[in-house]
Amino acid sequence: MNLSGQENDRLLAALRGLLAAKNLVSTAEIAERIAATDRASPAQGAAMVARAWTDAAFRARLLADGARAAEEFGIMMRGAPPLGVLENVPGLHHLVVCTLCSCYPRAVLGYPPFWYKSVAYRARAVRDPRGVLAEWGTTLPEGTRIRVVDSTADYRWMVLPRRPDGTEGWDEAALAALVREGDMVGVTQPRLP
């Protein structure tokens, strides 16, 4: 359908009215969901990563059940898919892609970046991950295996990147400021400014 902005607004208003009239979804629930969607941003994921780097017990909880760990940050995970967290360790680097569409851990990272949804990224990340990383300027230590995680079904996946060297003693806020969305997809790695 090709609707004008005005027609879209009327269609949306009619749909919301029907949902409320049939007691399917209240206007308050819709407002809450819109607010949560707008709040979601890579800064939330970065805060979780920084906590995992400084608190071993939280790191264990994050790896065991990402959604429950996110709730500790006040992130609304009700109705969101399960969140799996992929830990980069020496010798193993993760790269997340959705070859079928654009599945992304929106609840913790916000809207996916434009390139994540591109046909080029979706096709190449799974077939030529080393070529993709090279174009992002990401170099891995020799002997590092790459594990591409194709997000095809009911989970959403984020990467727990490795803490950069030279950040010993940094507090959580300073560490979180190092972490970008690409680091949590696996195309890049956190580095000192």
Next chain:
Amino acid sequence: MSEFAPTVFPAGARVRVRLDWPEQRGPAHIRTPHYVRGREGTVLRPLGRFANPEDLAFAREAAILPLYHVRFEQRALWPEATEGDEVVVEIFGPWLETA
């Protein structure tokens, strides 16, 4: 795929993805990527049970199916891949058979 094979695969099980193309038989919503059909991999871990998206997409009553994280060697999928690299894909139970 409407039939449900009740096989349960533990972590470490060798599996083969069924070489099947339901989209050639009519309208279908398939979450099993083309590039793993007919290929062998290893179950990394079971991920739980979820409503079958192949039914949900058509508003049919959906079976609750086991979902697995399955690891494939990149080399088994693409000839030019680097030895040791892997792809991990979420695959529903009925798409898997013992390899």
